[in-house]
Amino acid sequence: MDWLKHLFADTSAELTPWTIFWNAIGWLGNAVFFSRFFVQWYVTEKTKQVVVPVLFWWLSLAGSFLLLAYALFYDKHKVIIFAYAFTWIPYIRNLIIHRRHKEAHLSCPDCGKLCPPDSNFCSFCGSSLTGTTAKQPA
Ligand SMILES: [Zn+2]
Secondary structure: OHHHHHHHOOOOOOOOHHHHHHHHHHHHHHHHHHHHHHHHHHHHHHHOOOOOOHHHHHHHHHHHHHHHHHHHHHHOOHHHHHHHHOOHHHHHHHHHHHHHHHHOOEEOOOOOOEEOOOOOEOOOOOOEOOOOOEOOOO
8 A cells, every 4th residue: 555655645644535635636637637638639640730629728727727726725835836826817718719719600501511710602512601690609
């Protein structure tokens, strides 16, 4: 059980439910935050171009909140607190921009598929999109 103590507490701390809980939160935060790189890498390889999917920003937000909670309520290390205290600002801003861009897509009146903003013709059926307004938010 020594490995458990090393994983869930520093060597000087006693292994208590409180210690185990907050170290689990810290490790979960690390796993969530690190997993975003695999998501971005996978999508980039799949599309053969550099893409930052919306899931990347959600994983960034969730991972940084878990790590901030760990730092605020357990570790209390000012460097770690500062490292994650403000990262949510660009993550939320990117999620807002992503949503606005998605809402600006045009819905084809003939086939119903979504086309990029400012398209003149549907890329699926070729119908004219002139006069088509952006899709309404769900
Ligand atoms: Zn169409």
